[in-house]
Amino acid sequence: MQKDLNNLVQSALVDISVTDSTAQLYELRVSILGKSGSITNLLKGLREFSGEQRANLGKVVNDAKVMLENAFDTKQTQLKLKEINQSLQAEKLDLSIERPLKQVGASHPVTLMSNRIVQFFVKLGFTVYHSPEIDTEYYNFEALNVVADHPARDMQDTFFIDDTHLLRSHTSNGQVRAMQSVKPPFSILSPGKVYRADQPDATHSPQFHQIEGLVIDKNLSMCDLKFVLENFAKHIFGQTTSIRFRPSYFPFTEPSVEVDAQCKCNDGCKVCKGTGWIEILGAGMVNKKVLENCGISSKVYTGFAFGIGVERITDIVNGIDDMRILFENDIRFLSQFVNCV
Numbered sequence: 284m285q286k287d288l289n290n291l292v293q294s295a296l297v298d299i300s301v302t303d304s305t306a307q308l309y310e311l312r313v314s315i316l317g318k319s320g321s322i323t324n325l326l327k328g329l330r331e332f333s334g335e336q337r338a339n340l341g342k343v344v345n346d347a348k349v350m351l352e353n354a355f356d357t358k359q360t361q362l363k364l365k366e367i368n369q370s371l372q373a374e375k376l377d378l379s380i381e382r383p384l385k386q387v388g389a390s391h392p393v394t395l396m397s398n399r400i401v402q403f404f405v406k407l408g409f410t411v412y413h414s415p416e417i418d419t420e421y422y423n424f425e426a427l428n429v430v431a432d433h434p435a436r437d438m439q440d441t442f443f444i445d446d447t448h449l450l451r452s453h454t455s456n457g458q459v460r461a462m463q464s465v466k467p468p469f470s471i472l473s474p475g476k477v478y479r480a481d482q483p484d485a486t487h488s489p490q491f492h493q494i495e496g497l498v499i500d501k502n503l504s505m506c507d508l509k510f511v512l513e514n515f516a517k518h519i520f521g522q523t524t525s526i527r528f529r530p531s532y533f534p535f536t537e538p539s540v541e542v543d544a545q546c547k548c549n550d551g552c553k554v555c556k557g558t559g560w561i562e563i564l565g566a567g568m569v570n571k572k573v574l575e576n577c578g579i580s581s582k583v584y585t586g587f588a589f590g591i592g593v594e595r596i597t598d599i600v601n602g603i604d605d606m607r608i609l610f611e612n613d614i615r616f617l618s619q620f621v622n623c624v
């Protein structure tokens with residue numbers, strides 16, 4: 284038995300030393316020290332002996348067992364360490380490697396301009412008040428004092444959905460809805476898409492964006508309107524810009540004006556068509572009839588309103604001479620605005 288044990292220990296030590304993975308070592312350990320492993324079998328064989336001989340042999344086998352367990356443990360630690368180092372080498376992550384740049388989306392120039400305009404008016408105390416893009420003739424025309432036979436109400440000019448519903452032709456429907464639901468005094472801004480049956484060309488599009496402004500309070504005058512719009516023009520076109528009012532006509536404002544901003548050029552250019560002035564929006568004092576139509580007493584309250592064409596301002600600021608490019612989704616054009624906020 285002693286000889287068997289010696290042989291077993293010798294070959295086990297050799298096997299342990301040549302094993303080079305923890306998985307193999309585990310299998311070897313089971314085959315020697317496991318339940319039916321060779322050392323365990325030797326211990327079982329002690330039953331054939333008795334007395335002092337059994338006790339002596341037992342001690343020898345147990346010593347050999349402890350020695351082999353230590354040998355396994357030591358090897359196990361070595362192999363674990365080796366394997367950790369190997370995987371650290373193999374899985375090394377090089378964070379300095381350059382990755383190809385992904386194309387990221389960005390806000391459209393019209394959205395950028397719309398946000399810029401809204402932010403300006405919000406700082407002045409205006410609140411954003413959204414109104415629907417599909418509305419009734421009542422909100423888009425009737426309440427705004429646009430008479431039934433007004434050319435704008437013609438099928439040729441406005442996209443009708445059925446007999447009474449249409450795609451709003453301006454954001455002024457927001458004026459009516461605000462006046463009917465918000466208690467004066469208030470200042471609201473109604474931004475969004477508007478639709479007109481227009482053939483697309485350099486200055487027209489069947490769909491474009493407007494921002495409507497409406498202020499209702501006591502004792503408002505054209506001076507207040509001019510103050511607000513002049514500051515708006517300075518914010519967009521620069522502090523030295525001034526504005527001028529030209530008499531105009533809108534059924535919902537009285538008096539009505541067309542507002543021009545001073546062009547940056549001193550002696551006339553393509554943008555201002557040599558006049559030194561650029562038309563930027565329509566505005567006026569809210570017509571008394573409209574105040575009354577919307578349930579606001581014209582004896583107590585006054586109001587002013589304006590409608591800004593966002594594409595127009597975008598074109599002027601960026602020197603764009605054909606607005607169709609804003610709707611063509613040409614990445615070469617749009618990517619020029621990627622870093623703008």
Ligand code: PHE
Nearest residue numbers: 453455565566567588589590
């Ligand atoms: N709704 C007018 C338009 O679309 C603009 C406007 C708004 C004019 C408010 C006066 C007051 O042309």
